[in-house]
Amino acid sequence: MYSQGLIGADGRTDETPEFLEAFQQRIDAEDKIEPNDAMPEGYRRTLVRQIGQHAHSEIVGMLPEGNWITRAPSLRRKAALLAKVQDEGGHGLYLYSAAETLGVSREQMTEELHSGKAKYSSIFNYPTLSWADIGTIGWLVDGAAIMNQIPLCRCSFGPYARAMIRVCKEESFHQRQGYEIIMTLAQGTDAQKEMAQDSLNRWWWPALMMFGPHDGDSEHSDQSMKWKIKRFTNDELRQKFIDATVPQAEYLGLKIPDPELKWNEEKGGYDHGEIDWNEFWSVVKGNGRMNRDRIKARRAAWDNGAWVREAATAHAEKRRARKMAAE
Amino acid sequence: MAVYNALLELADDHLVLGHRISEWCGHAPMLEEDLAMPNMALDLIGTSRTLYERAGQLEGKGQSEDDLAYLRGERDYRNCLLVERPNEDFAHTMLRQLYFAAFMHPYWVAAQQSSDEVVQGVAGKAQKEMAYHIRHAGEWVIRLGDGTEESAARMRDAVEALSIYVDELFDSSLAAQEAEAAGVLPSRADMRAEWDKTIAQVFDEALLAFPEVPFAQSGGREGLHDEGLGHMLAEMQSVYRAHPGARW
Numbered sequence: 001m002y003s004q005g006l007i008g009a010d011g012r013t014d015e016t017p018e019f020l021e022a023f024q025q026r027i028d029a030e031d032k033i034e035p036n037d038a039m040p041e042g043y044r045r046t047l048v049r050q051i052g053q054h055a056h057s058e059i060v061g062m063l064p065e066g067n068w069i070t071r072a073p074s075l076r077r078k079a080a081l082l083a084k085v086q087d088e089g090g091h092g093l094y095l096y097s098a099a100e101t102l103g104v105s106r107e108q109m110t111e112e113l114h115s116g117k118a119k120y121s122s123i124f125n126y127p128t129l130s131w132a133d134i135g136t137i138g139w140l141v142d143g144a145a146i147m148n149q150i151p152l153c154r155c156s157f158g159p160y161a162r163a164m165i166r167v168c169k170e171e172s173f174h175q176r177q178g179y180e181i182i183m184t185l186a187q188g189t190d191a192q193k194e195m196a197q198d199s200l201n202r203w204w205w206p207a208l209m210m211f212g213p214h215d216g217d218s219e220h221s222d223q224s225m226k227w228k229i230k231r232f233t234n235d236e237l238r239q240k241f242i243d244a245t246v247p248q249a250e251y252l253g254l255k256i257p258d259p260e261l262k263w264n265e266e267k268g269g270y271d272h273g274e275i276d277w278n279e280f281w282s283v284v285k286g287n288g289r290m291n292r293d294r295i296k297a298r299r300a301a302w303d304n305g306a307w308v309r310e311a312a313t314a315h316a317e318k319r320r321a322r323k324m325a326a327e
Numbered sequence: 328m329a330v331y332n333a334l335l336e337l338a339d340d341h342l343v344l345g346h347r348i349s350e351w352c353g354h355a356p357m358l359e360e361d362l363a364m365p366n367m368a369l370d371l372i373g374t375s376r377t378l379y380e381r382a383g384q385l386e387g388k389g390q391s392e393d394d395l396a397y398l399r400g401e402r403d404y405r406n407c408l409l410v411e412r413p414n415e416d417f418a419h420t421m422l423r424q425l426y427f428a429a430f431m432h433p434y435w436v437a438a439q440q441s442s443d444e445v446v447q448g449v450a451g452k453a454q455k456e457m458a459y460h461i462r463h464a465g466e467w468v469i470r471l472g473d474g475t476e477e478s479a480a481r482m483r484d485a486v487e488a489l490s491i492y493v494d495e496l497f498d499s500s501l502a503a504q505e506a507e508a509a510g511v512l513p514s515r516a517d518m519r520a521e522w523d524k525t526i527a528q529v530f531d532e533a534l535l536a537f538p539e540v541p542f543a544q545s546g547g548r549e550g551l552h553d554e555g556l557g558h559m560l561a562e563m564q565s566v567y568r569a570h571p572g573a574r575w
Contacts, residue, residue, distance in 0.1 A: 062361065063353050066353035069349050069350075069352055071562060071563065073397075073566040073573075074393045075372060075376050075393060075396055077575055078349075079372050082349055082365045083365070083369060085353065085365065086362055086365035086366065086369075089361045089362050090362055092358060093358055093362065106358075184574060184575060188573055189573050191573075192570065297353070300354070301353070301354040301355065305355065305357060307475065308417045309357055310478070311478030312470050315469070315473055315474045318473060
């Protein structure tokens with residue numbers, strides 16, 4: 001409903017071989033594709049799915065961190081966490097707006113989130129059980145998100161790429177803030193150190209899972225690479241993340257919970273143990289600890305707020321009618 | 328000590344209301360409000376931090392903002408009752424915000440003449456923030472009051488529930504009276520006319536009437552709170568108190 005009148009917003013494009021070839025040439029020339037440009041239906045669908053998932057992740061991601069706003073252990077931390085969660089909401093808003101340029105409304109996407117049709121990042125289906133988790137989420141979860149998202153600043157779809165530039169700046173700030181929380185704990189009392197280690201133990205593997213399945217098992221990878229929606233493979237990004245993060249943990253005196261983690265001189269990176277893919281797919285399919293609670297909380301916010309949204313619409317209508325009557 | 332206590336009253340008002348609004352985070356009726364409410368919470372918490380710090384300096388016993396926020400129990404908190412009222416629904420939340428901001432805006436405008444430089448500085452910033460809190464909350468009160476049947480009924484319920492806490496805003500405790508006499512803080516009673524004017528304007532458009540209040544509630548300034556504040560503080564202070572002396 002926001003995007004009526006956009007060219008091709010109904011998804012109909014005449015996908016002749018010449019059209020597809022010309023489109024690919026624009027991509028190869030690093031041309032940005034803009035909302036009113038003709039594009040293959042598959043390209044549009046992929047972006048709607050990906051940007052929508054990304055937006056939902058930001059919104060659902062407000063919940064596990066919001067869980068600690070009321071208990072943050074200093075006023076400075078409380079303010080910083082509030083501002084951070086607010087940033088996540090802001091990212092959700094840009095991303096929904098970017099997706100709307102492709103002819104899908106925020107309401108539609110919200111419905112799909114609530115019905116379970118649309119996915120969001122599985123990391124948010126893990127519970128936040130201590131204050132240290134707020135640090136770990138910044139350090140590892142935002143850290144992994146940045147690895148995924150920096151290449152998206154060069155994504156072939158203009159509105160997404162532009163939204164990601166701001167998102168990445170803020171995420172990088174969050175990552176440093178999270179690391180600073182953990183550093184404070186790691187240099188603190190024994191109980192604080194223990195809290196930090198316990199948190200790392202619980203979030204390490206789920207953070208690695210954020211890069212998605214192995215390249216060979218990734219359903220959308222090849223075409224997305226060709227369309228330059230994606231620039232690196234899941235495994236490449238995961239490796240970069242591990243190589244960047246291990247020295248950070250060492251600096252803190254924290255132990256990465258992977259007995260097989262070892263520097264490999266030859267490849268210039270770390271070898272690591274195998275991810276528990278059963279757990280990964282189980283959480284993706286809805287069986288994580290928090291899947292039900294997260295969606296229930298989002299639905300409750302939406303349903304309990306329905307009367308507010310209806311009132312706002314009704315009031316705007318009344319104003320319009322009064323203005324017209326006065327003219 | 329009077330100025331210290333008077334600043335604590337003000338700081339507690341801001342922290343408690345900021346905390347209450349922050350409870351909405353991630354659960355607002357629409358994404359735009361999930362962005363707007365943390366802003367208001369941040370303004371209020373930010374103001375409380377400066378005031379606690381100043382109070383701690385004046386007391387001279389080395390208490391930090393966190394000591395003052397996290398180590399006092401409910402009988403020591405000195406906030407007015409309005410700000411601790413639970414969120415209930417969006418109508419209550421926005422009306423509570425409007426009532427408070429309509430008081431604090433003229434208060435901070437006047438406090439720009441404070442004899443205390445820190446209070447002056449806070450006032451300059453806070454009066455701008457309160458002006459937009461009035462605008463934001465006021466617009467919602469109008470939308471809801473003149474929206475649907477349901478929203479109007481909820482708005483009337485909120486007016487009914489919260490108006491009994493208004494008079495307390497204008498009462499000065501003994502500590503506040505001393506701070507007012509010393510020129511550190513403005514007189515609370517002086518804000519009534521401006522408050523009445525702001526509320527009358529909003530209520531006129533919102534099709535609401537301010538009710539007769541046969542018995543106004545008070546006691547917050549003496550630490551006589553409702554039952555909810557203790558729970559709020561228990562949650563807020565839980566981590567800090569579980570690790571005495573730890574740095575965060």
